[in-house]
Amino acid sequence: MLLVYTHTISPRLKYVFKHICTRILGIEVSFTTKIEAFIAHDSLKISYTKQQLSNEFFIKSHDILFEQGLNDIDINVLKWDDTKCFFFNGEKSAIPFDVFAASFYLLSRYEEYLPHVKDEYGRFLATESIAFKNGFLHQPVVDIWAHKFKEALQSHFPEFVFPQKQYSIKPIIDVPSPYHYKLKGIMRSFGGVVKDIFALKLKNLYNRFMVIFGLKHDPYDTFKYIVNKQKQSKFKFLFFFLIGDYSTYDKGINPNKKQFISLIKHVADYCEVGLKTSFFAIDSFSVLKKEKQKMEDILNTTLKASRQSFSKLNLPESYRNLIELEILEDYTMGYVNQIGFRAGSCTPFFFYDLDYEIQTPLKIHSYHVMDYVLLKNQSLLDKKKTLNKIINEVKQVNGEFVPVFHNYTFSDIERWQGFKELFNIILESGHEN
Known part of the structure; x- marks a missing residue:
């Protein structure tokens, strides 16, 4: 089990850690705000807060997981090896980005609550998304980030054996x-025939009658x-x-x-x-x-x-x-x-x-x-x-x-x-x- 030390255990924090750690990586996760409990834990553990305690596995936390409602968030997407990420952490963090905050932003569809242009059916457009605008829509970045987090964790806890997930x-x-053509009723079938005649779709007309009379599939x-x-x-x-x-x-x-x-x-x-x-x-x-x-x-x-x-x-x-x-x-x-x-x-x-x-x-x-x-x-x-x-x-x-x-x-x-x-x-x- 992975123990996460943090200053506040918020619903957002629990939600995204469980998705990344449990659903993607297959490891159970629990949380504590007590330093003594964190020190006493003798298996996987990380601190997710503003300041590193000592020399533990530390990820500097972004504020989004401790906020409520929607806020105007400044997002700067940067390259990270073969992928991209945002919420850059600086050098003290075990990984260069807060992948939990970034994952929460995408999974919660935060951007779809913000003002955006819709198409003629009232749908959120791909072109409005942060993923499309920054060229990472084609990648399952949340899962990629989770695996990068796993690699860093593995090097810190080499004796731990992670479970394997299957594609x-x-x-x-x-x-x-x-x-x-079948089961459309008399009125709809008649309307279809008239439409075919006026559009000169004779092949369509032929197929329609063949299907209706059971002579064709x-x-x-x-x-x-x-x-x-x-x-x-x-x-x-x-x-x-x-x-x-x-x-x-x-x-x-x-x-x-x-x-x-x-x-x-x-x-x-x-x-x-x-x-x-x-x-x-x-x-x-x-x-x-x-x-x-x-x-x-x-x-x-x-x-x-x-x-x-x-x-x-x-x-x-x-x-x-x-x-x-x-x-x-x-x-x-x-x-x-x-x-x-x-x-x-x-x-x-x-x-x-x-x-x-x-x-x-x-x-x-x-x-x-x-x-x-x-x-x-x-x-x-x-x-x-x-x-x-x-x-x-x-x-x-x-x-x-x-x-x-x-x-x-x-x-x-x-x-x-x-x-x-x-x-x-x-x-x-x-x-x-």
Whole structure:
């Protein structure tokens, strides 16, 4: 066990030390404000305060972990070997940066509470983040810093044996609509036909009728393929089905249709299933509650995980609503248009409520790449290079890689050519040493 001596044991301090020491490095941590208890401890120990006591392992503390609420913080990002960091410590500290304060800033999403420009859906933009502006969005810096801290600690306590963590994968299959043409109802199908005629999309029109009359397979119906992939993989896939009402933003299937309900139940026999909340559920607790209840009725079990429509988050309200409904995990944290680590970590972490100054029970699994962003790469070779790069970043710190694919990504639609191969690369990465 690691003992941390500090002048004040604050909720922020406990939160971030537990993430870095316990969740990333696998060692238990406890805290003391008593010098006698610190001296008497005969295993791993560090002092985290303003002044070094003697010649112990010392990290000079930044004020952010002892503050409350939001403050105007001056951040100066500097190079640190092959990565970057902020909250520079000076020479007396065992490591040159206060990695705990910097990690707290990223994990709590401190910057998302500050004034910023939003996109047309009201989302926090990657380009507004400190990580993007300073060129470290592509790295899981919190995990990298944790390993740098571990190396320094290891040299100070060479006899201590750290546990080994394994690289893992959590493939997400997002299902905004399970079918392209099927189960859309008479009015929506008629509207689609009219649209195809006016746009002169004759091939689309032909395919639509072939699918509706059962003469062709619906292109979005790739569930048999994905379930077969699940059977071959040791990593559990997590599906998110949209069951909210039809709207400008959500074009799903009526959740009362028996065929759709059967599909969700069938997938749940092999994979984990969560709720993809509708766009309007993001701002409405009653709509969210209704959708959660509906999904629980279909699954006949308690809903564990959610993912918000359009990857939109309103902090802290979005997460507070999930907590109130006792949803334990969320997979919304990430960027639709950028590859990388929105919260700086590839280890699941708990949501810290900056207004109430508490660690909540909601576990955040931030995703690192969405299929859409890979479309920016013209060739399949470039897509593979981009994907392998982000996988290697996670592997180097034995983190959890979370990619988001959609059911239609596995279709034969031209723009998604080669994506089955990309998905195979992800699955195979978990079986390599």
